[in-house]
Amino acid sequence: MVKFKTVQITDLTDADLEAMGQQGQLIDVRETEEYEAGHIDGAQSYPLSSLNTKFPLDQSKTYYLYCQAGKRSQQASQMLSDSGFTVVNLNGGYQAFQDKAEAEKAQTAPTKNEKEATDSAITETAQETTAPPSLKSRRKKVNYSGMQCPGPLMNVNQELKQLKPGDQLEVVVTDPGFASDIKSWASQTGNTLVDLKQSEKEVTAVIEKAEQQPKDLSVQHTEKGTTIVLFSGELDKALAAFIIANGARAAGREVSIFCTFWGLNALKRPNPGKVKKTGIERLFGMMLPSGPENMPLSKMNMFGLGRLMMKMIMKQKNVDSLPTLIDKAIDNDIKLIACTMSMDVMGIKKEELRSEVEFAGVGTYIGDTEHANHNLFI
Known part of the structure; x- marks a missing residue:
């Protein structure tokens, strides 16, 4: 039974978090090396792996716990709550905290053109001068509604090549995965994501072309990550994919699994309830496994008999089942990504997939590979 409270970390202000840190109430439950690589100011480090043996703090206080994305802090909150502590799980974790800070910086930081315009206004005399062109007059608008990944990213790249440094491109896309893709793409190319808005029907992004393109956009394999x-x-x-993923995570790697086409079946949730679909989508669904428990073997499936034999042997040998491995991956903050283009092609809806899944496209996967030196295709 859950006794603790959960709030979204992005609902708290920097002042709130600072106050928690100053009062010794902000707790980082990630591993020590993750904490040392970066943490919220004032947070104390108490890794989840050691909470069973040490948490010598005052039970009269309320403690606010965060991890990388929210799964480990949820476990820690349950554990400490059961031990008599009053705790709040900060969902979204350090990743959401960083994303919020970067978004605020992108929205508030002046562009080079704006800075030049300000400097010019200060040095000009009172004589009437010609105002510099506004950003709106230097912004091109395009609409890629109905286009699937990686089409929007490819077109954005081509459009920006035609613009001058400092010019902006406003793009409307109906693929929901584009919201994640464009953030990763902008980070890789050195261009600035000025604004990003997402509704149920579309994503609107404003990208400003960099004054000077990065000299080298090649992947540098220096980060300790694994992408699958x-x-x-x-x-x-x-099974092999999730065994490798959990093993890599245990070794301290950041891990992401990009599920596309038939691999999406591993992300299906049990008993999703009634999901609205077209006739073709329902037909597709009838031919696909209803979830990871019903996925067939690649060899010797024998109309499902081989799968049952495999499960029986795995149980006898104490080998985790695929659903258990997926649960462990989520608990360990392994990023699970569903390819939105594949979902559309195969008639798979968001409601059918686990709530922990992220929805994105190839741009997000390519961004993850930039921080990895271990990439697998299964």
């Missing part, structure tokens, strides 16, 4: 593309919808291959 799960293309297969077969049980044994999905």
